[in-house]
Amino acid sequence: MYKIVYFLLFFIMATPLCCSVFGQQVPIINYSTTIDGRVQLEVSSTTQHYYLLQVRHDSTQSFELTTSIQLGKSGTTTLTEPLAYYSLAHYQVLEYPIAAPYDIDGDGIDDISELQNFPTQNPINAAPSIAPVNGSISIDSFSTFNQLSIARDFVQWSEFLNGKRYAKFIITDFTTAPKVYFINGNTHTLHADFANAVGIRHLGNDVKKGQLIYHPTTISNNGTLGTFAFNYSNGHGENFEIVQKCHELLAANMPFLNNNLSYYVTTNSQDEYERDSTKYKTSRIPLLFEKDVFAQVDYWGLNEAEGYGFFREMSLSDIPGIKDIVLYASLPNSLPRVGGIITSVIQTPLSHVNLRAIQDGVPNAFIRDPLSIDSIARLLNHTIYFKVEPDKFFIREASSEEVNQWYESLRPEQKQTSPLNLNHDAILPLDEITFSMYDGFGAKCANVATMRTFGFPEGTIPNGFGIPFYYYQKFMKHNNLFEQARLMLSNPDFATNRNLRAHLLADFRKKIENALMPNWMRDNLEKMQASFPPNTSIRCRSSTNNEDLPGFNGAGLYESKTHHPNEGHIAKSVQQVYASLWSLRAFDERAFYKVNHFTASMALLCHSNYANEQVNGVGVSKDPVYQTNNTFYYLNSQVGETLITNPDGNAIPEEILLDANSSSSNDYILVRRSNLAANNTTIMQGDYLNQMRTYLTTIHHEFEGLYDAIGNETFAMEIEYKITRDGQLIIKQARPWVAYQATHSFSIPDSDHLDFNLYPNPASDYIQVDWIDGNPSEVMISNMLGKQVLHQCLSISNHPDFRIYIKDLPPGIYVLSGFLAHKGTYTSKKFVKR
Missing domain, CATH: 3.30.470 (D-amino Acid Aminotransferase; Chain A, domain 1)
Known part of the structure; x- marks a missing residue:
């Protein structure tokens, strides 16, 4: 007697029935349903035969789905399947002799041989056997599901899996002869890794990938606690017919199920569901909605951290400040740096809000109806301390001193002076700008110019011109705007009153936009403008010396403008871009990172505008x-x-x-x-x-x-x-990328008299120094044995910074000394060249 005679097995195969000469349809002599909502079909049977149960979704269709297989018993045999029952007209049962078995899945191995080796082989799954370390072609028990599945607190790109036990699946040849694979998640994190391991060469349109998720506290379709739900990779949707077929295939290859497999509708698949909602209502596909899974969640600590700031309720149109702890009733797609985040709508761990919170190390939590909680509501518009833990939060009022001390601890120790080379004093075509000229034209402009040498097809990289920092500096000095900026910054309330600061900066930007540009500058800009084809709209893009740099990308801080032919002289748009250097957000970001506002400068990258892009x-x-x-x-x-x-x-x-x-x-x-x-x-x-x-x-x-x-x-x-x-x-x-950390770095740990700033490569051949107490008349660099390795005599510069070139120094620890003639003293500082 065969070893699996006592096993009841359920399967599915979505291939057209190819009738065997030995197979015949047998009448169903009794139809009933179970308490869990499954069908029971009784047929006359013998022990010399086995029986296949087939189903159709519409009584007018042919039978194309085989949903279970069972060895015959003497007298009668009862067949069932893992899903909810249909009416009698939706079923047929086929009988085959065990001595001359059929190959219903067409894989070259007969049904009985595969049934004997189940679950390693599978009679109606054409997938070949795979090693258990990779996965299985069937899940015959909850124990097997547990062996294949994994549970993670944080799941990359599929946040609905967080804290759930799940197993991934792949169905290949979906429209022809489906092959179902269940992946061993302990071995393979990605579908692609599994596919490579078992020799699946293509994961194209005829492949369906997703997850089987177990929800232990959710009521299933059979009325009991605990349900399985499947969905597609990253929660994406598919049309109803694909979902229906997957539902049948997966269920039949999980014969232990008892009407407890649902389709999981996530926020990413909501649109497809709504389009086909009428079809779902008349199908046997139970639905589990992501919003229902989270319906009873009142708190979710998404990023465990602490912080201080001013607690503000925000709309999507509001611009938060660096020291704000923000409360949103809906999710912004992007955020600048803030002190902390609370949302009253469910976030996901991979929302842009939470990714920004993780990047900045700030607390972030979902709290249902937060303003109904007195400890939160009474602190609105106060300075607070906010701490997020996975299962609870802590909030209290904080003093201004605590807030200021906290943010000061996050700021760089030294002042930052942006790289500024005013020797680049001419507008140049991009093909004449090199990578090393970033300190004259900005990294954005220099990098675009550099990409034009990479051999890409014509037009892949924009062609145009670079307007150097020199023009901005000359423009600002010509109009005495730096002096006006210093006067603005000297206002005793400027640093502490954000509303006043916003007002004064807006007024200052208007002065920049309305100032007179020197004639020589207008003439050169006019020549550049005339170099473009007639009636060309020109994109004037910001390219400052404190963005697009290693460790600081400054994305979104500055504005770019499109200058249209009917706007006249391009100076108008250039001055608008110049003015954006003094926006509230840009100013606050520079102030937080201690960037010198007066060496911060604007260059421009100018090229033909791209309109109506796809x-x-x-x-x-x-x-x-x-x-x-x-x-x-x-x-x-x-x-x-x-x-x-x-x-x-x-x-x-x-x-x-x-x-x-x-x-x-x-x-x-x-x-x-x-x-x-x-x-x-x-x-x-x-x-x-x-x-x-x-x-x-x-x-x-x-x-x-x-x-x-x-x-x-x-x-x-x-x-x-x-x-x-x-x-x-x-x-x-x-x-x-903002997370890039240059290995050619310098540390300068032990002096209050020098403010160093090193922008890593491409500027790793020099240190740019701001001497607070005045410029030195000479500098020396010595190694740790006291041996002098560099000596420079310097003239007093009109600029507060200068460069000490150390390109030829070998890696090591050095001491930089500067003689301040007006004080008659030396000031020293260690640095490390790696």
Whole structure:
């Protein structure tokens, strides 16, 4: 007698029935249902036969789904299936002789041979056997599910899995002869890793990937506590017919289920569900909604941290300050640096709000109806201390002294002086600007110019001009604007009164916009403007000396303007860009990081404007969000001109992880769809993905060498890209990813008399120094044995900073000494060249 004679097994195969010459339909002599809502079908049977149960969703259709298999008993046999019952007209039972078994799944192995080896083999799953270390082609018990599944407190890119036990699945050849695989999550974190291990070569449109999640405290469709739910990778939706087929395939290959498998509708699949909601109502697919899972959650500590600040209720149009602890009733897509975050709507761990909180190390929590809690409501518009823990929060009033001390501890010890080389004094075509000229034209301009040497197709990198810092400095001095700025900053309330500061800065920006530009500058700008084709709109992009730098990218701090032909002289737009250097947010950010406001300068990158683009986006030459072990590039894309970098409150961008090591446009993970894409289509696809992979690889490797960052695991390049209205993929910007930490760094730990600032590569061949007590007449550098290795005699400079070139010094610890002639003293400071 066969060893599995006592087993009742349930399966499904979505292939057309190929009738065996030995198989025949047998009548169903009794129909009933169980207390858990499943069908029971009784047929006359013998021990020399086995029986297949088949189902159809519509009584007018043919039978194409085999949902269970069972060896016959003497007299009668009862068949059931794991899902909710249909009426009798939806079922048929086929009988086959055990001595001459059929191969219902068409995999070349007969049904009985596979039944004997179940669950290693599977009679009606065409998937080949796989090693248990990789996974299984069936789940025959809850114990097996536990062996394959994992539970994590924080799950990358699928926050609905947090704290849940789940197993991933892949169904290949979905439209022809489906092959169902359940992945061993203890071995393979990603679907792609599993696919590579078992020889699945393509994860394209005929493959469905997702998760089976166990919810132990949720009422299932059978009325008992505990239910399984499946969904697709990253919570994306599929149309009803695909969901229905997956539901059947998964359930039948989990024969221990008893009408407790649901389809999990997440926020990412809500649109597809609503479109097909009528079909779901008449189907046997139970639904579990993400919002219902979280319905009883009143608190969620998303980022465990503490902080101080001024507690403010914010709308999406408000601009929070660095020292604000903000309360939102809806989620902003982006945030500047703040002191802490509370939302009264459910966040996810991978929301942009929480990612920013993690990046800045600030507390962030969801609290249901927070202003109904007295301890929170009474502190609104007060300075507070706020601490977030996973299961509770702590909030109290704080003194202004506590707040100021806290933020002072977060700020750099030394003042920062931005790199400023005024020897670059001419407007230049981009093809004449080199990487090393970043200190004259800004890193944004220099990096775009540098990418024009990478051999990309014509038009991939914008062509145009760079206007150097020299022009900004001359413009400001010509109009005595620096003196007016110093007068503004001397107001005793300027630093402490944010509203006053905002008002005075707005007034100062108007002065910059309305000031007179020197004639020689207007003439040169006019020549540049005339170099563009007639009737060209020119994009005037900010390129300051304190953005796009290693360790500080300054994204979104400054404005760019498009100058249209009917606006006359381009000086108008140039001055508007100059004025943005003094916006409230830019000023506060510089003040927080102790950046010198007067050496901070604006250059411009000018090129033809791109209008009516099809796509715009941001990409990174690694995966900084989900940290998938340098396997993927990260792409964030949006339809048309809706910005990724500064989106409106309702726009959700597309997220893609692009396999960096593949040559196929199909090798990517679609993390999230854009809610603006028509019919839930993918924005970036096909040749564009192949081009993007090539461009990002080249940009990463080229700049990795230029920044002397080879082997530095923190290094990556962030790009901004567009697909123009003509269908060309263009790269409009590149800068080091904000987390990049240059290895050529310098530490200067022990003096109050010098303010050092080193911008790492490409400026690693010098130290730029601000001497508070006046400029020295000479400087010396000695090694730790006291031997002098460098001596420079200097003349008094009109600028408060100068450079000490140390390019030729070997790595080591040194002492820098400066003689202050007017005080007759030396001031010394140690630094380390690595």
